[in-house]
Amino acid sequence: xFYRSIRTAARCGNQSLAAVFCIDKGADMxxxxxxxxxxRDMAEAFDPAQVRDLPFPWSDDVDAFGPWRDVFFLHxxxxxxxxxxxKRGDAPAIFIAGACSSAMALxxxxxxLGCLPEWGSVLCxxxxxxxxxxxxxxxxxxxxxxxxxxxxxxxxxxPPAGSLLTGYWVAGVLRELGIPAQLKWPNDLILDERKAGxxxxxxxxxxxxxxxxxxxxxxxxxxxxxxxxxMKAVSLSETGHRHTPLQLWCRLMKNGPYCFKxxxxxxxxxxxxxxxxxxxxxxRDILVDDHTGALYSGKLIGLSxxxxxxxxxxxxxxxxxxxxxxxxxxx
Numbered sequence: 012x013f014y015r016s017i018r019t020a021a022r023c024g025n026q027s028l029a030a031v032f033c034i035d036k037g038a039d040m041x042x043x044x045x046x047x048x049x050x051r052d053m054a055e056a057f058d059p060a061q062v063r064d065l066p067f068p069w070s071d072d073v074d075a076f077g078p079w080r081d082v083f084f085l086h087x088x089x090x091x092x093x094x095x096x097x098k099r100g101d102a103p104a105i106f107i108a109g110a111c112s113s114a115m116a117l118x119x120x121x122x123x124l125g126c127l128p129e130w131g132s133v134l135c136x137x138x139x140x141x142x143x144x145x146x147x148x149x150x151x152x153x154x155x156x157x158x159x160x161x162x163x164x165x166x167x168x169x170p171p172a173g174s175l176l177t178g179y180w181v182a183g184v185l186r187e188l189g190i191p192a193q194l195k196w197p198n199d200l201i202l203d204e205r206k207a208g209x210x211x212x213x214x215x216x217x218x219x220x221x222x223x224x225x226x227x228x229x230x231x232x233x234x235x236x237x238x239x240x241x242m243k244a245v246s247l248s249e250t251g252h253r254h255t256p257l258q259l260w261c262r263l264m265k266n267g268p269y270c271f272k273x274x275x276x277x278x279x280x281x282x283x284x285x286x287x288x289x290x291x292x293x294x295r296d297i298l299v300d301d302h303t304g305a306l307y308s309g310k311l312i313g314l315s316x317x318x319x320x321x322x323x324x325x326x327x328x329x330x331x332x333x334x335x336x337x338x339x340x341x342x
Contacts, residue, residue, distance in 0.1 A: 040103065040104035040126050040127070040128050040131060041101055041102060041103060041104060042095045042096060042102075042104060042105075043076055043095065043096040043098070043104075043105045043107065043257070043261075044082070044093050044094065044095050044096075044104060044105065044106050044107065045057070045059040045062065045073075045079060045093065045094040045095075045096075045107050046092075046093050046106045046107060046108050047059055047092035047093060047094070047109070048084075048087050048090055048091055048092045048093065049092075050117075050120060052112065053111060053112050053116055053117060053120060054108050054109065054110070054111035054112070054117055054120075054135075055109050055110045055111065056092070056109075057092075057108060057109030057110075058092075059073075059079060059094050061109065062107075062109075062136070065136065065153060066153075066154070067154075067228075067255075068154060068227065068228065068253075068254070068255035068256060069136060069153065069154070069255070069256065069257075071255050072255045072256060072257035072258060075255075075257075075258065076096040076098050076257060077096065077097070077098075078096075078097050079094035079095065079096055079097070080094060080095050080097060081093070081094055082094065082095045084126070086124050086125070086126065087124075102130075102261070102264055102265070103128050103129065103130040103131040103132070103264075104126065104127065104128065104131040104132070105131075105132050105133075105134055105257075105260065105261070105264065106121060106127075106131075106132070106133045106134070107134050107135070107136075107257065108133060108134070108135040108136070109135070109136050109137075110135070110136060110137045110138070110139060111135045111137075111138060111139070112138065112139055112140040113135075113138045113140050113151075113157075113159075113222070114133045114134065114135045114138065114157045114158050114159040114222060115133075115159040115211065115213060115220060115222040116140070117133045117135065117159070118132070118133040118159035118160070118161065118220050118222075119213075119215070119220065121133065122161065122218055122220075127161050128161065129161055129162075129163055129164065130160065130161060130162075130163075130264065130267060130268055131160070131161050132158055132159060132160035132161070132260070132264065133158060133159045133160075134156070134157070134158045134256060134257065134260050135157050135158075136153050136157075137151050137152060137153045137157070138151035138157050139151070151224070152229055154227060154228035154229055154256075155224065155225060155226050155227045155228060155229060155246070155256070156208075156223070156224065156225040156227055156256045156259060156260060157223075157224050157256075158222070158223045158224075158256075158260055159220050159221065159222045159223070160220065160221050160223070160264075160267070161218065161219070161220055162177070162219040162220065162221050162271070163219070163271055163275070164217055164218065164219060165275070166219050166271070166275070173212040173219070173221075173318075174197050174198035174210045174211075174212050174318075175194060175196070175197065175198075175286060175314075175318050176271070176274055176275075176282075177210050177212065177221045177223070178194040178198065178199075178200060178210050178289070179194065179270070179274065179285065179286055179289060180263070180266065180267055180270040180271065180274075181200060181208070181210070181223060181225075181263060182194055182200060182289050183266070183270060183289075184262060184263050184266050185200075187266075188252070188254070188262075189252070190202065190247065190250070190252050191203075192207065192289070193289055193290070193291040194286070194289045194290055194291060195242070195291045195292070195336070196290065196291075196314075196320045196336060197318070197320070198210040198211065198212075199242075200225065201242065201291055202245055202247075202250055203245065203250065204242065204291070204338065205230075205242060205243045205244060205245035206226075206230075206242045206243070206244045206245065207225060207226050207230075207244070207245050207246070207247065208223065208224050208225035208226060209223075209224050210222065210223055210224075211223075223263075225247070225259075226244060226245065226246040226247065227246060227247050227248060227254055227255075227256060227259070228246055228247075228248050229246050229248075230244035230245050230246040230249070231244045242337065279316040279317070280316065283313070283314040283315075283316070283318075286314060287313065287314070290311075290313075290314070291338075292311050292336070292338050293311055293312075293313070294310070294311065294312070295310065295311060295338060295339070296308060296309070296310055296338075296339040297309060297310070297311050297322070297336045297337060297338055297339060298336065298337045298338075298339055299322065299324075299331060299334055299335075299336055300334055300335045300336070300337070301331065301333065301334040302333060302334050302335070307324055308324070308339060309322035309323055309324040309325075309329065310322060310323045311336070312328070315330045315332075317332070318332075319331055319332040320332075320336065
C-alpha cells in the first residue's frame, strides 16, 4: 500500500492528522481496514473501539488482527475515520464496516470512489437492508458473515452460472474446513438440506460484484421463512463448526483468485462436471417453482452449458434458467 508521509498528512488541513498516515485515491489498496467514516442512509458512523464490545465472534477477530493504526483517506475529506491492521499483508483491501444498509450497497459506494480493486471486498457486522433471492429481505444480525467482493471483470458467465461459480468457490473452501457444503441451484449454500447462506451477483458498467451471506452463529427461525416450501435455515455453529467472520473471509480471499482463474480457464462442460459433486439433490425428484405461478415436479439430472438446471419432466428433458427448486419427500 502507498502511504503518504506524516509531513503530507499535516498538509491535509487537520493538525490532529500529524500522527496518522494518508492514503491517496488510486493508490494500491491492500490491507484490512476498520472503516468508521459512515455514509448517510448507507452506513452508520463506526468507532472501531465499538468492535471490542461486541460478543464472539467479532471481539476475537479484532484482537487476532490487531494492532490497528490510524489512516486517513484523502478522497473522504476531513471526516475520514479509518484504521488499518498491522497484519494487513499484500491482499486486496478488505473494508470492515459496522451496521449498514447492505455490504453490497457499500461495495458499490467504494467502487464509485475508485478504491475497491479486483478482489477488494466489504465485510459488515450487520445489515438493515440485506437482500436475498428475488430481492427478499435477508435477516442480518451481528455474528454472521455479510460480505461483497469485486470479481474479475472478465467473468463471462450468465447470472445462474455466475452464482454457481461463486458458490463453487465458497463451498470448496468450506469443504476444506470440514464443512460438507452443497449448492442448491441457483444461489444457495446448504448443509444437511438446510440453508446456511446465499449468493447475489450484480453487474454495473462492466463491474461485477458478488454478495455473500453465511450463517455462522445464528439462523432465521422457521416463522421468519417463506411458507410453506421454504427450506429450514441452519448456522455453522449448530453443526459444530466455529468460525469468525474475518478469519473465514480472509481464508476465502486467499483461495478466490486461484479458484476463479482455474475455473474460467475451463470449458463449460468441464466446469459443470466439477460442479456436479457440489450440486444438491442430483438424481432426486424436486419441485420446481418457475416464478410464473407454475409448479411442477421432475428429476434433477445435471446442468446445461450456460448454468441452467436440467430436469426431466414426464420423460422430457427441460432446462430451467430462472426459478426455485425444493426437494420432494422420498415417499
